[in-house]
Amino acid sequence: MGYQLSRDNMNQLLLALKKDYKIYAPVLLPGQGRFSNTDLIGYGEINRIEDVVFQQKSYFSPKEVFYPITQTLFYFTEDEYREPQMNPKDIIVLMRSCDIHAVTRLDKIMLENGPHPDSYYLQLRSKLKLVLLDCPTSFDNCFCISMGTQRTENYSFSLRPDNGAYLCDVKEDFAGLFASLGKPLQVSPQFAQQNNQRVSLPEISENLVSSLAFHKLWDEYKTRCIACGRCNTSCPTCSCFTMQDLFYEDNPQCGERRRVWSSCQIDGFTDMAGGHSFRQDKGQRMRFKVLHKVYDFKKRFGLPMCVGCGRCDDVCPEYISFANCVNKLSDALQEVQQHV
Template identity: 50%
Template sequence: MGYVLKREGLDGALAALSKDYLLYAPVRKVGEGRFTDVDVVRYDFVTSASELELDAKSDYSFKELLTPLSKTLFYFTEDEVHEAGDLGAPGAPAQAADDRPVIVFLRACDLHAVRRLDQMYLGNGPTDTFYARIRDRVRFALIGCTQSFASCFCVDMGANVAPEGWLFSLETSGDGYLCAVADDSVKAAFAGAATAEKDVEPAHVTENEVRVRTPQSVPTSIYKDPLWDEYTNRCIRCGRCNIVCPTCTCFTMQDVFYTDNGRVGERRRVQASCMIDGYTNVAGGGQYRKAAGERMRFKVLHKVWDFRQRFGYDMCVGCGRCDDVCPEYISFAACVNKLTDACEREEAQDE
C-alpha cells in the first residue's frame, strides 16, 4: 500500500507520527559546512516536511544517534554512580529526556549498515548494553534513492536494495512525495494525509558511476605490497573517513574529572579511529601501524576482507562518504580496486 502526498499532507503525517515517535532525519544546515558558505547535511530531530533533506546524501550518517561521537555513560562521586540517559545526540537535551521510540530516516545502504552495527555490538560476543538500550528504541523509515550520488558504489557492495525492517518509505516526486507503508501501525498517519492511494515501490538505484571489485582472496604478501606506500605519503591521519563511515564501530573511553582529586566526574564513550595517532598505543609505550599506509591497509582490509572472513559479508556498504570527506582526495573505492588488482597479480605470480 502506498500514498501520494503534498507538502502539507506530509506535514500532517509527520505531526501524527510525532505523537508516538521522535523523528530523526537528514537536515540541511545552511552555511554550517567545513568551508565558508557551504552547507552540511547531517542528522537532527525534525517535526515537519520542510526540515527534511531527501534529495542529497547526508555528509554524516544516522550513526550519530546509535553511537554518538561522545556519550556520557555514567557520573560518579566518591560514594555514588548514576547512569546517564540513553539518547546522547548532540544538541538534543529535550529529546534525551524523552522516552518515545525514534524513527530514523535513512537510505538502503545505511539500513544495510545498521546490520553491520548490530553484528558488532549485539552479535560479536557479549551484548553491548549501551548500544542495545538505544537500538531497542529505534525504528526505520526508508528514503528511496531516485538517483545515485557522485561517489556511491552501493550496487557493487550489494547494498542498493533495502533489506526488510522499515516501517514506511519516503521519496520526493515532482512537487510532492511518494510513500510506501510496510507496517500497519503507521498506516493511519499517511492514509489521513494523502491526496491519493497508489502502489509504491521504494526507488533504488541499479547502477553507479563508481565501480568497485573486492578481492576474492588475499595473499599474505599483500601486507608488504608497495601499494600502501602511496597512502603513507598522502594521508594526513585525520580520521574523517572513519567518523563519517556508517559501519565504523570503534570507540575509546575518557574519564572527565570535575575535582582535582579525581573522585568526582563522568565516564564518556567517544568514537575512535584506526587512522589517527594513539589508536594502537599499548602499555609500555609501544605503537603499531605507525605509517599511514599501514593504517590504510588495516582499514581497507577490515572493510572488504577481514569482516567477511568472520561474518560472511563485507562491512563496507558503498555509501561513498569516506571519499566525499577526505581532505587529501584519497579514494577508498580506488584503493579497494588497487588492492584487488594487486591480490590477483600476486596470486598469478605464485601459480
C-alpha cells in the same frame, strides 16, 4: 501497502509521530560547512517534511543518531554509580538503502561480536525505526551496486517526494496514520540502477592475506594520508570507540565515564601501556582499514563491512579514494595469485 500524502498531510503525520518519536533526517545546516560561507548536510531533528534534504548525500552518516559521538555510560561518585536517563521517545531515522545496510553491519559488531550484546548500543538501537529514503539516482563516489546494498526491504516505510506530494510504501503503519492521512496507491521504492564508481571486491583466501598485507600498494598512503580520520567519522559502519573517565573540575570525587568514537587512522589509536604504539605508518593504517572493511569483517560475519556509500571518498581532504584502493587491492590479489 502504498500511499500518497499531500505535503500538508505528511506534515500532519510527522506532527502526530513526534508525540512518541524523535525524527531525524538529512537536513541543511547553513554555514556549518568546513569552508567559510558553505553549508553542511548533516543529520538533525526535523519538524516538517520541508526540512528533509532529498537531493544531496549527507556529509556525515545517520550513525551518530543512534550511536552518538559522545555517550555518557554512567556517572560516579565515591561509592555509587548510575546510568543516565534515556529520553523516553523512540527514534525514527530517514536514511538511504546503503545506510540501512550499514545499520545491519553495526548490529553485527555491537550485538553479535562478543558473548554479550553491547547494552548501550542495544538500548538506543531497540528504539530505532528505519525509514527508507528512495535513492533513484546515485551520487558522486557511490558504489552501492558493487556492494549489493542499493536495495533493501528493511524499513517501516519508504519515502520519496513526487510532484509536491510524497509517496510511501508502508510496511508498518503507525497507529493507522498512513491509512487515515494517505491516499492508497501502488508504490514501490526507487533504488539506484547504476553508479559511476565501480569496485571489484577481492575474494581473498586466508593464505594470501599476509602477501597482500605486505604488498607495496599501501606505500603511497604513507605520504598521501594525513591521518585526519574523516574517512572514519563520516563512515556509516565504523564502530570503534574509546573511553574517557572524566573527573569534574570542581569536585574530582565525582565524574562520568563516556565513550567516544575513535578512528584507526588517527595518531594514538594503537597506543598501549608503556608507550608502545604499533601502526605508526599511515600506509599500514590504510591497509588495516581497507582489509577490515572488505576482508576481516567478512571473514567473521559473512558479508563485507563497507556498504559503498562513498562518503570516505567524498570527504578526504587529500583526495584519497577508498574505492580506488579496493580496486588496486583486487589487482594486487591477481598479481599475488599468479606468483603462488
